[in-house]
Amino acid sequence: MSPAGRRPGSLPHWAWFILAAGFLDLFVNYSVRLGYGVVLPEMIRDLDLSRTAGGTIYNAYLFTYIALTPLTGWLTDRVGARRVIPVCLAILGLGVLLMARAASLEGACLAYAIVGVGATGIWTPVLAVVQRWFAPRRRGLALGILSTGYGLGFAAVGAFFPLVATQFGWRHTWTILGAAALLLVAVNGLLLRSDPESCGVDPWGGEGKGGASTGAAETEPPGGLREEILRNPTFWWIGLSYFCISYSLYGITTFMVDYARDQAGLSLGAASFLATIHGSFQVLGVLTLLPLSDRLGRKRTILISNLCIALSVLGIVMAGSGQAALSVLVAVFAVFYGVTFPIYGACAGDYFPRRIIGTVIGAWTPLYGAGAILSHWVGGMLRDTLGTYDVAFLLDAGMAVAAMVLFLAVRKPPPPGKRASLISPSEG
Numbered sequence: 561m562s563p564a565g566r567r568p569g570s571l572p573h574w575a576w577f578i579l580a581a582g583f584l585d586l587f588v589n590y591s592v593r594l595g596y597g598v599v600l601p602e603m604i605r606d607l608d609l610s611r612t613a614g615g616t617i618y619n620a621y622l623f624t625y626i627a628l629t630p631l632t633g634w635l636t637d638r639v640g641a642r643r644v645i646p647v648c649l650a651i652l653g654l655g656v657l658l659m660a661r662a663a664s665l666e667g668a669c670l671a672y673a674i675v676g677v678g679a680t681g682i683w684t685p686v687l688a689v690v691q692r693w694f695a696p697r698r699r700g701l702a703l704g705i706l707s708t709g710y711g712l713g714f715a716a717v718g719a720f721f722p723l724v725a726t727q728f729g730w731r732h733t734w735t736i737l738g739a740a741a742l743l744l745v746a747v748n749g750l751l752l753r754s755d756p757e758s759c760g761v762d763p764w765g766g767e768g769k770g771g772a773s774t775g776a777a778e779t780e781p782p783g784g785l786r787e788e789i790l791r792n793p794t795f796w797w798i799g800l801s802y803f804c805i806s807y808s809l810y811g812i813t814t815f816m817v818d819y820a821r822d823q824a825g826l827s828l829g830a831a832s833f834l835a836t837i838h839g840s841f842q843v844l845g846v847l848t849l850l851p852l853s854d855r856l857g858r859k860r861t862i863l864i865s866n867l868c869i870a871l872s873v874l875g876i877v878m879a880g881s882g883q884a885a886l887s888v889l890v891a892v893f894a895v896f897y898g899v900t901f902p903i904y905g906a907c908a909g910d911y912f913p914r915r916i917i918g919t920v921i922g923a924w925t926p927l928y929g930a931g932a933i934l935s936h937w938v939g940g941m942l943r944d945t946l947g948t949y950d951v952a953f954l955l956d957a958g959m960a961v962a963a964m965v966l967f968l969a970v971r972k973p974p975p976p977g978k979r980a981s982l983i984s985p986s987e988g
Contacts, residue, residue: 574753575693575764579706581751582686585645586709587716588740589682592656592675593621594710595717595733597814598835601821601828602730603668611818612944613665615936618814620669622936624676626929632680633688633922637915640754641689646745648681653741660734678741684925687905688918692755695763697854699909702764703902704850708843710898715839722832789923794911797969799927802904804963805866806931809897811939811956812873813838816890819949824881834890841891842898849899850906858907862967865896865903870960872896877953904928907970931959 596618604614636644655674662668686706694702721733756763789795816838820831853861872893879885908920939952 573764574759574761575702575756577751578693578753579690579702581748582690582706583709584744584747585649585682585686586706587713588737588744589652589679589713590710591713591717592652592737592741593679594713594813594835594839595721595737596621596672598717598721598817598832599725599730599733600814601818601831602725606730607662607664607668609665610940610944611815612937612940615814615940617665617668617672619933619936621672621676621679622929622933624673625679626926626933628677629680629684629925629929630919630922633684633918633920633925636685636688636918636922641685641918642748642752642754644681644685645689645752646748648678648685649741649745649748650678652678652682653738653745654678656734656738656741660731660738683901683905684918684921687902687921688908689752689754691906691909691917692914693763696909698764699906700854701851703906704846704848707846707850707898707902710842710901712839712843715836715843718832718835718837718839722829789912789916789920794970795920795923797966798904798907798911799924801862801866801963801966801970802924803927803931804959804966805869805900805904806928807935808869808873808931808956808960808963809900810932811935811952811959812876812893813897814936815939815943815949815952819953820886823948824883824886826881826883826886830883834886837887837890838894838897841894845895845898846902849895850902853899853903853906858903858910859967859970859972861899862903863964865899866960866964866967868896869893869900870957870964873953873957873960877950877957935959 600614603609604611609617632644632648652675655671655676655678658671658674659668662671687703690702690706691699717733721730724730724733724736753759816834817831820826820834821828824831849861849865872889875889876886876893879889904924905921908917908924912920935956938955939949942952942955943949
């Protein structure tokens with residue numbers, strides 16, 4: 561019998577082991593992804609690159625990530641997260657180790673593109689498998705705990721990367737993370753189970769045998785990228801809102817340390833500490849607002865979050881070179897930044913059948929990625945052309961407002977038993 565199927569009391573519910581593995585995956589994955597912004601000032605200086613080139617390296621990651629994530633999401637629904645995640649972690653680790661050896665713009669782009677391929681098997685499959693292992697009324701709690709992984713990852717690189725870069729060089733930061741990703745291949749092979757049904761148990765937080773069932777949604781066969789999803793207006797309203805808020809968030813996060821060091825005049829240590837503040841307050845946000853969204857509702861939480869993001873970005877522009885004000889505003893921004901990605905992902909479980917959560921999240925990823933790519937190019941070019949980040953950051957604030965307005969068109973999610981009807985899932 562699988563570990564998940566042991567007698568009650570012999571082990572914690574296996575959902576918590578799934579959550580632990582997912583936490584570690586996100587910690588390493590987002591240390592790699594968000595750590596790029598911390599390493600960026602030293603890396604472009606050493607390789608003699610412009611900030612636009614620095615954005616191009618990150619976009620190489622995003623191109624492969626958004627191109628392949630729909631496929632990875634579909635594979636997660638078809639063959640299971642237990643097969644997808646370890647393979648992608650191995651690819652991620654290889655790409656990060658190659659990043660440590662990059663000696664040119666082309667080499668860095670190739671390495672980070674490979675990292676992007678590996679990253680396709682982290683966020684979407686992890687988010688999907690955790691939602692399957694926890695009952696709907698416990699998803700906000702589970703995703704809140706899970707999402708501390710990327711907040712703590714960002715906090716760790718903000719504190720740790722400058723020390724390593726100063727003592728040993730920026731390449732060693734990538735070597736450490738690459739080795740960590742390869743170690744997680746074994747951890748996930750040991751702990752992951754694709755769904756509770758295959759282990760003969762209910763999702764945690766259900767109400768006994770079949771208590772976590774979602775009626776018709778549970779009997780849906782594993783799906784691919786169905787025509788019904790793309791014809792569903794709710795899919796597009798959420799996806800376009802995701803595009804806008806992604807543009808806003810990445811426009812600040814990627815260039816935040818460079819802004820603080822170059823434009824605000826902070827030291828590398830003080831500028832990098834903003835990343836630690838950012839990561840730490842992400843944890844506060846996901847541990848409070850995501851569980852609250854189970855009661856407040858995803859839509860209302862998203863509207864409040866997007867508004868607060870817009871206001872905090874405007875505040876960052878107005879704060880100028882004041883370190884204390886920047887720290888406070890970055891902390892406020894981070895509280896809502898941390899909530900954004902898991903709560904948009906949770907909409908897949910709220911509006912669509914549970915069996916195709918991975919497919920839906922994967923199908924939203926090109927919209928999310930397009931926002932991030934456009935933000936890097938536009939933000940980098942505006943900074944190189946105008947000499948400041950002010951106009952780029954004001955545009956980021958406007959995109960957060962647009963994300964809020966678009967989500968106003970999303971209607972109340974259907975009862976679980978009616979989610980099998982995907983043509984108009986907001987009805988009923």
